[in-house]
Amino acid sequence: MSILHWVVLSPFLYTLLIPIAYKLMKKVHTGWFILPLPILLFIYFCSNIGATSNLQAKTESIAWIPSLGIDFSVKLDGLGMLFSLLISGIGALVILYSIYYLDKNKEKINQFYVYLLLFMGAMLGVVLSDNLIALYMFWEITSISSFLLIGFWNNRSNSRYGAIKSMAITVFGGLSLLAGIILLYIMTGSFTISEIITIVQQESIISHPLFILAMICILLGAFTKSAQFPFHIWLPDAMEAPTPVSSYLHSATMVKAGIYLVARLSPVFAVSGYWIWIVSLVGIITLLYGSFFAVKQVDLKGLLAYSTISQLGMIMSLLGIGAAGAHYNNDSVYYVATAAAVFHLVNHATFKGSLFMMVGIVDHETGTRDIRRLGGLMKIMPITFAIALIGSLSMAGIPPFNGFLSKEMFFASMLNIREFNMFQLDTWGVLLPIIAWIGSIFTFVYSMILVFKTFTGRYQPEKLSTKPHEAPMGMLISPIVLVSLVLVFGLFPGLLANTILSPAITSIYGGGVYDLHIYHWHGFKPELFMTIGVIVFGTILYLTVRKWAVIYQSIPVIWNSIYDKLFGETENLFSRMTNRYMTGSLRTYLFYIFTFFILILSYTLFAKDGFTIDTLRLAPIGGYEVVLSLVLVVSAISILFSKSRLTSIILLGAVGYTVSLFYVVFRAPDLALTQLVIETVSVALFLLCFYHLPRNARKKESIPFKLSNAVISVLVGLVIMLIAIASYSTKLFDSISQYYVENTYLKAAGENMVNVILVDFRGFDTLFEIAVLSIAAIGIYSMITLRMGGKKNENK
Structure with a gap:
């Protein structure tokens, strides 16, 4: 295997060492043992930035199931590099943060880090796999490991509920993704992503009858993983996870997996207007929905959860607009929209990761995340306040932070859709920039609520369970690093432009190296006035939030109710079905098993015309065979009429020993010896077991029940006999x-x-x-x- 393969597998292999480290390093936090791995991975990926920035993709492959065209292929290109840096870099910061957040004496930190590394390895597998089946395998591992992480505090009912909810929705999407992958294979004959893209470029598959179905299945997988409306409902409940988990999964990794899938497969489906419309509309609706309902949240992590939904919708809509630009060969629109999408991926990871950590610090030091109980913490926790301020202003799109730059590019992309026939501003297309602008206003509002409702206003110590104080420096290092990146990438976006962002853009749709320039000032353009409008109207709405927030009381929130109703009814239905056949009676279970056995095998045998009889190659039957057959039949039938357990066991043993004599007659001494040994052990074990069983009085059984047993027994024997005769009579191979x-x-x-x-x-x-x-x-x-x-x- 290549180095790149070992890089993907290293987190999985490292988990094997965690139990040993946990036992040996009892006085040291296990996180210090884990931390070097993501740091080394980050260094490895940084060492390859020069190659990917020159569009030199590193591809390695080893055979997995070659007969089915399934290989463990890994590819490190610009897009894979972008996600790998986020996964490893922020993973290192999250692990450092968790060392100070999780008490090694109170938490099962060995399990926590096993789950976290499983998730890290799965995410690396998703973004680096060049084979769709390998990608799907890692995709499902992210669902399983995130389930374990979200439900880490499994003694809490809310944690269990959130874990089950996230897994139910994302696994549903995963199965849909698998269906889409299979359909894509039927259309192209390949599971390799790079080969599929080449095939699509050479010959169009849009006219294939399975094209639309494959597209919908793959989008379902992406939308459920990236919490797009209406599949967003699992993300707020996933906030029951420890804050390091929320910071990692819901800002930089898991929720970005769907974004990655849409970006990676856009060259395959961007030829269709359906893909463009679905991705753009679902994204922009998710943006508005998430930002609007984030304002009503009173839990800080709940607010960040809905803000994450909103930000993911923004990125998804940009990928849809970028696909439209690629479809119409409009480099300006495609370039700006796709650049905005990949740039905001980085920006969102930095400011959202720091904000999650900030909320964790507030919760850790005050004992609450309830905004109604917080306030006046600015003087008590000045460093945490500075982190919250920078992160929130970047999320709101205020200069000079990085969020402002990608928000400007977002507005520019939405305005540029007028160049497409499908998005004319004098028709329904005008709704896209309007919704984008309204959603951004609410983004500004919840960003201000997050920072100012928490750190300014009246200090309420009587509502806090502990006396607040500034967090230890070890807990502050990670969010400080992230907000520093927020400021650095905002002031010097050129650091990312042509080293990280431009190669990622090129790796999506191909083409030459794009010379990407990102500036704070573009002149008095419409997007600038949209930003000014966001600040003005956002400030007004924030200052008057108590007056208009009553509208939330009249807006029904039905999606969670639909999920609970659907999940509950499904659970009840299957519980009733299970109770019907799980009666505790072994005879009942065998009745069901043998009935289906008879129906399926006999139907297949005769429906497929598989039954044949050929007696030409049969050996002559001698006297020994006749005698042994009679003994065998008599012993087997006698068991049915035996009233003693001991007699039944002896007769059953006689059946087995008779079979061993058949092996002797047929000159198979090895089989005869094996049968004799097994039969002797079985009889001895039966005698031991039945000796300890209670002596229950034999209940009178109705004749119909005995008849059903007899019918089933005879039919099973008959079906097996017919299959044996047919298999012997049909020789398809030598x-x-x-x-x-x-x-x-x-x-x-x-x-x-x-x-x-x-x-x-x-x-x-x-x-x-x-x-x-x-x-x-x-x-x-x-x-x-x-x-x-x-x-x-x-x-x-």
Whole structure:
């Protein structure tokens, strides 16, 4: 494997060392053991910036399932570099922050860091995979690991609810994504992303009947992961996770996975107006919805959750406009919109990550996140206030911070849609810039609420559970670094323009190197007046928020209710279904199993015309076979009429020993010996088990029940007999037995053919069987240990 493969797998491998480190470093926080990994990953990616900035993508591949065209292919290009830097860089800051946020004596930090590294590795796998099946595998690992992280405090009902909700919605989207991937493979014949893009450029697939369905399935996966309306409802409930998790998952990583997917697959689907309209409209509606409802939140993390929804909608709408520019070969519009999208990806990660950490500090030092109980903390927590101020002003789009630059580019992109026939401003297209502007006004309002309602106004110590004070420097380092980047990228955007942003733009749609220039001053253009309007109207709305906020009381919030109703009804339905067949009766379970067994196999056998009889190759039946068959049949039938457990066990043993005699007659001594050993052990175990079972009185059973048992038994035997006859009579391939005869000694140096087959030719089968038995043994041992421990506690 290449270095790039090891980079992707390193977080997964590192998790294996965490339990050891946790045991050995009892006096040291486990986070210090974890921190070097993301730092080294960040350094590795930084060392490759020169190559990606020159459009030199690093691609490595190893065979995984070559027969299906599935390889573990990784590709580091401009877009992958952008996301990898965010994943590793902010991951390092989050881990540093968590060392001071999570108490190693009170929290299960070993589990926390296992989950966090699993998530980090999964995100790297998503953004670096060049094979859609590998991408999907990592995509689902992000859902599982985020479920574990969100529900980390599993003793809290809200944490469990948020974890289940996020997993239910994102896994639904993941399954939809898988369907879209399969449909895309049917259309192009490839799972490799770069090959698919090349195929689409050479021959159009827009006329394919599966094109629209594949597009919808993939967008469902992207929208659910990136919390787009109406799938946004999982994100606010995910705020029950520890703040380091919220800062990482919901500002720089998980919610950006859907953004990445749309950006990566835009060259495939941007030829369709449906893609452009859906992505643009869903994004702009999400922007307005998230920003509007963020204002009503009284929990600081709840406010940030809705602000994240809003910001993600903004990025998604920019990708839609950029796709329109690419569709119409309009470099100016495509370039500005796509540049704004990738630039705001970075900006949002910096200011939102710092704001989440700031909220965590406020919660950690005051004991609450309720805005109604906060206020007047500016003098008590001046550094935290400075972090909140810079981050909030950047989120509001105020100069000279980086959020202002990408917000200006956002307005410019929305105004440039007039160049497209599909987005004429004299028709419905005018709604896009209007909604963008209104959403930005509410963004300004909730940004002001976040900082000023928390740090200014009247100090209310009587409403706080602890006496607030400034956080320790270790907890402040990470948000300080992030707000410093907010200021640096705002004042010197050229640091990112042609090293990170331009290669990312090029890697989406291809083409040459774009010379990207980002300025604070572009003259008196419409976007400048839109920004002035945002500040003016936003200030008015903020100052009068108590007067107009009553409108929220008359607006029903139905989406959570729909989810709860749908989830609850589905759970009840399947609970009722389960209770119908999970009766606790083994006979009932076997009745269901054998009934489906009979129906499915017999239907397949005859519907597919698979039943044939060929008696030409049958060996003659001798006297021994007749006698043994009679013994076998009589023993089996006698079990049904036995009234004693001991008699039943003896008869069952007779059946097994008779089968072993068949092996002797057919000259298979190895099988005969194996059968004898297994049968002896089975009979002994049965006798031991039945000896300890209670002596229940035999209940009278109705004749219909016995008849149903008899019918099922006869039909199962009949179906198995017909399948055996048909399989023997139908020889589609030459027997493999001669191969084993010729190669047992030559290739495996063994004289016992059966042993060689088990150990060499089918070694993996045997290995996996041993593994299954070992896992079962461990499980049984654990259950017995827990049971014995429970009894000891009861005795105490």
